[in-house]
Amino acid sequence: MTLREVLAKNLKRHRLAAGLSQEELAHRAEVDRTYVSSLERCQYAATVDVIEKLARELEVDAALLLERP
Numbered sequence: 001m002t003l004r005e006v007l008a009k010n011l012k013r014h015r016l017a018a019g020l021s022q023e024e025l026a027h028r029a030e031v032d033r034t035y036v037s038s039l040e041r042c043q044y045a046a047t048v049d050v051i052e053k054l055a056r057e058l059e060v061d062a063a064l065l066l067e068r069p
Contacts, residue, residue: 001069002042005042006066006067007046007065008039008040008041008042010065011054011065014064015036018058020058029053029057031053035050048062
């Protein structure tokens with residue numbers, strides 16, 4: 001499993017656990033909704049800054065988004 005796939009899986013899992021839509025998470029993290037969708041579909045790689053923003057809004061440590069199962 002690539003790191004991009006790990007991020008995609010963890011991002012979606014934590015987003016759903018938080019009860020957030022892609023749109024709401026994107027709004028809170030100040031990124032485009034299509035970018036969140038693309039991350040969850042492994043279309044793009046995320047910068048460290050974006051990972052930190054998403055983690056903050058999901059109320060998890062950024063390292064959890066990159067943790068392999």
